[in-house]
Amino acid sequence: MEKNFGYLLAAFAVIWLGHLIFLLRLHLRQGSLDKELAFLRDLVKEKERK
Amino acid sequence: MRSFNLNAVLWSVTTILIMVALYLVFAWVPTEATMGIVQRIFYFHVPSAWVAFLSFFVVFVSSILYLAKRNIKWDTLAYCSAEIGVVFTSLALISGAIWAKPTWLSWFPWEDPRLTTTLVLWLIYVGYLLVRNYSTTYQAPRFAAVIGIAGFLDVPIIYLSVIWWRSAHPIVFRPSSDAGIAPSMLLTLMVSLVAFTMLYVVLMRLVLSIRRAELEVEELKTRIQD
Amino acid sequence: MLEKMKNFTQDVVTLLWKDLLAEFRTKEITISILVFALLTIVIFNFAFTPDPARVGLIAPGVLWVAFSFSGVLGLNRTFVIEKERGGLQGLVLCPVEREALFLGKAAGTFIFMCIMEMIILPVFSILLNLPVFMPGLLAIAFLSNIGFVAMGTLFSAIAVNTRARDFMLPLLFFPAIIPLLVFAVKGSSMVISGEPWSDVMGWLWKIAAFDVVYLVVSTLVFEFVLEE
Numbered sequence: 222m223e224k225n226f227g228y229l230l231a232a233f234a235v236i237w238l239g240h241l242i243f244l245l246r247l248h249l250r251q252g253s254l255d256k257e258l259a260f261l262r263d264l265v266k267e268k269e270r271k
Numbered sequence: 272m273r274s275f276n277l278n279a280v281l282w283s284v285t286t287i288l289i290m291v292a293l294y295l296v297f298a299w300v301p302t303e304a305t306m307g308i309v310q311r312i313f314y315f316h317v318p319s320a321w322v323a324f325l326s327f328f329v330v331f332v333s334s335i336l337y338l339a340k341r342n343i344k345w346d347t348l349a350y351c352s353a354e355i356g357v358v359f360t361s362l363a364l365i366s367g368a369i370w371a372k373p374t375w376l377s378w379f380p381w382e383d384p385r386l387t388t389t390l391v392l393w394l395i396y397v398g399y400l401l402v403r404n405y406s407t408t409y410q411a412p413r414f415a416a417v418i419g420i421a422g423f424l425d426v427p428i429i430y431l432s433v434i435w436w437r438s439a440h441p442i443v444f445r446p447s448s449d450a451g452i453a454p455s456m457l458l459t460l461m462v463s464l465v466a467f468t469m470l471y472v473v474l475m476r477l478v479l480s481i482r483r484a485e486l487e488v489e490e491l492k493t494r495i496q497d
Numbered sequence: 498m499l500e501k502m503k504n505f506t507q508d509v510v511t512l513l514w515k516d517l518l519a520e521f522r523t524k525e526i527t528i529s530i531l532v533f534a535l536l537t538i539v540i541f542n543f544a545f546t547p548d549p550a551r552v553g554l555i556a557p558g559v560l561w562v563a564f565s566f567s568g569v570l571g572l573n574r575t576f577v578i579e580k581e582r583g584g585l586q587g588l589v590l591c592p593v594e595r596e597a598l599f600l601g602k603a604a605g606t607f608i609f610m611c612i613m614e615m616i617i618l619p620v621f622s623i624l625l626n627l628p629v630f631m632p633g634l635l636a637i638a639f640l641s642n643i644g645f646v647a648m649g650t651l652f653s654a655i656a657v658n659t660r661a662r663d664f665m666l667p668l669l670f671f672p673a674i675i676p677l678l679v680f681a682v683k684g685s686s687m688v689i690s691g692e693p694w695s696d697v698m699g700w701l702w703k704i705a706a707f708d709v710v711y712l713v714v715s716t717l718v719f720e721f722v723l724e725e
Contacts, residue, residue, distance in 0.1 A: 225309040232312040234318065239362045240470075247477055254484040256425045261491040268495060271427040338721050394672035401668065405659040413721050414655045420667065421651065424714060425673045427708065432676035435703070436683065 278476065288466035292459070300459040312370040314459055318467035319363035320389055325471060327392060327423055330399070334419035337412060346412035347370030347486070349419055351478040353399050355471065356445050360393045384433040391429050395422040408489070508593045512601025516575070517608065526574050534567035534617045537555060538624060552625055557685035560621060560629070562677055564638065565645075565671070568610050572649040573666050575606050576657040578671050588723075595720035603650040603715075605640050614638045633688035633697060640701060641681045644708040651715040655721045680704045 296314045303310035329352040335343035368378045375457050381387055399418045403411045452460075507688055520526055541559045580587065588598055615635070622629045656665035684700030 225307055228309050228373050229403050232366045235365050235369070236315050237361050239358065239365075240330055243358050243474075244477075245313060247474075247481060250478075250481055251484070254481060254488065257488055258484055258491070261488060261495065264495055265491055301529060338718075341620050343511045391672045394668075398665075398669045398672065401661075402665065403663060404661060405661050405687055406655075407658075410658060413724065414658070417651070417655060417722055420718060421648070421711075421714060422673060424710070425676070428710070432679040432703075436679045 281473050281476070283342060285469040288462065288469055291296045292463045293457040295462055301453070302456050303456070306374050309370060309373045313367055314463045316363060316366040316370055318464045319359050319366060320385070321464060322467050322471045323356055323360040323363050323389065323392065324407065324426075325468070326352045326359060327396065327419075327426070330356065330419040331392065331423035334416035337416050338420075343412070343486070346416065347479065347482050349484050350403065351475055353396055353415075353419070354478055355474050357393070357396045357400065359471070360389060360396060363389055364393060380435040382433075384430050387433045388426060392426060395425070398422070445482070451493040498654070502573065503596055505584040505594060507719065508597035509600045511605065512593070512598060513604045513608075514599065516605040519578075520605070520609070526571055526578075528611055529574065529614045530567040530609060531616060531662040532540065533570050534563040534613055535620065536619070537566050538621055542624065547625075549626070552624050552627055553689055554686075556621075556625055556627055556629060556689060557682045559625075560618075560634075560685060561620075561682050563611070563617065564614060565674070565678060567613060568606075568642075568645055569667055569670060571606055571609050571613070572646070572653040572670075573663065575602055575650070576653050577662065580657050595627040595723055598723065599650060599654075599716055599719040602654075605647040606646045606650060610642045610646065611639055614642075627689070629689060631688055633694070635683055637681055637684045637697075637701065637704065638702045639689065640708065641677055644677050644711050645674065647708065647715045648677075651719055652721065658722075677704065677707050680707065 291313070296311055300314070302308055302313070306403065330349045333345045333349035334354065336342075337349060364386070367389065371380055371383075372378050379390075393420070398416055401423065402418055403415045405412050428489070538559060541555075541562070545555055545559075547555055554658060591598075618634060618638075619630045621627075646687045651664075652673070653666055656662050659665045680700050680703045684697050684704070687697045687700065
């Protein structure tokens with residue numbers, strides 16, 4: 222019975238890791254998007270000043 | 272006037288629910304008699320599948336609303352739900368397979384209509400995302416909406432067809448506790464279900480804000496080019 | 498109301514006739530799906546080398562894989578031809594209802610598939626030495642074709658507008674058509690093993706239900722695909 226503990230652990234690990242990786246990728250996307258947005262917003266402001 | 276940080280509240284509630292669920296699943300709920308401790312995967316697998324289907328349902332409804340009203344916010348909702356849905360469907364499939372192997376000696380029991388339907392659901396979702404990526408920005412929302420609608424309507428048909436497919440061969444095992452579920456197990460399942468649903472809500476808000484940022488980037492780029 | 502229906506049917510027939518005439522000249526769709534189905538069957542024979550005892554078991558599966566793959570090829574070509582010749586814009590500008598456009602295209606592919614199946618079934622029975630050229634199988638095939646082209650024409654119209662058009666249609670279509678395949682293969686294996694027709698009818702009803710659902714859904718939703 223206890224030999225199946227590996228399976229339980231594996232399933233649990235997969236679910237946690239899956240969520241973690243997903244969140245990490247979202248975080249990275251958010252980071253690069255924030256930078257891009259800040260840059261573009263400045264560009265638009267400059268353009269509108271002219 | 273103190274601003275009410277909804278995100279913080281939602282994330283906190285979700286975290287608490289997850290911790291409660293973890294305690295229930297690993298420390299509190301009794302081990303199932305026939306399947307042993309592997310059965311505890313059930314408390315993660317079923318809620319994952321539930322969220323997968325919930326997200327696809329959201330895709331379905333948003334797709335209809337988008338085609339009817341043509342407001343991009345519905346398409347944004349559909350896209351984000353589909354992205355999250357693929358993740359949860361994948362997790363449901365993997366956890367399902369890991370549960371199936373020690374329990375029924377097969378990594379993928381095709382005669383189980385739920386697992387097979389989840390696999391086809393995964394394929395349809397992946398198709399949805401690929402159609403979006405491979406179409407022009409102008410056409411993508413429309414095409415994706417059509418897939419979201421036609422695909423979702425197919426899911427119950429697929430489920431039934433799998434049942435009918437294998438009805439000639441008697442199903443040797445019933446992949447669920449048929450004798451009724453013990454109240455403690457039901458409680459654990461319910462808590463886990465609510466925790467996963469909150470997780471869906473929280474992730475949706477996150478992905479929605481990212482998607483809106485992406486749309487704003489696109490809009491700013493076009494404005495600069497004018 | 499009756500006037501509108503008459504005009505609608507006339508539009509569908511005109512569109513269908515246009516495609517049939519074009520196909521009659523070149524025969525490119527019918528020949529390519531015929532050859533492709535044949536190739537699939539030949540490959541399967543090498544892949545599985547069935548002995549006479551087992552050939553009856555795999556025959557329905559092989560048959561329907563051949564029909565599905567060549568059917569997808571046919572579906573692809575109906576719209577790719579339009580796209581290449583620039584006919585897609587022409588069709589969109591045409592003052593016909595989108596539904597008529599859809600039914601015309603679907604009917605064309607339906608006819609091509611029926612022709613292909615009528616030829617492939619006797620060839621199949623010869624190659625596999627199995628008497629499969631039965632009216633029952635033809636009935637299943639023709640009935641399944643309806644759902645096949647209903648769903649397929651919709652997805653094909655989407656796929657042809659994407660970057661990876663050759664691969665997009667199979668990707669979208671095959672998961673969604675699984676129920677139809679299941680019903681068709683089940684019904685076919687019953688026909689081949691000589692089960693009573695009343696049992697086979699059960700599967701025919703299921704195929705018919707699938708046909709109706711997807712004929713309705715696809716016709717309704719098609720207009721959203723063809724906007725410009």
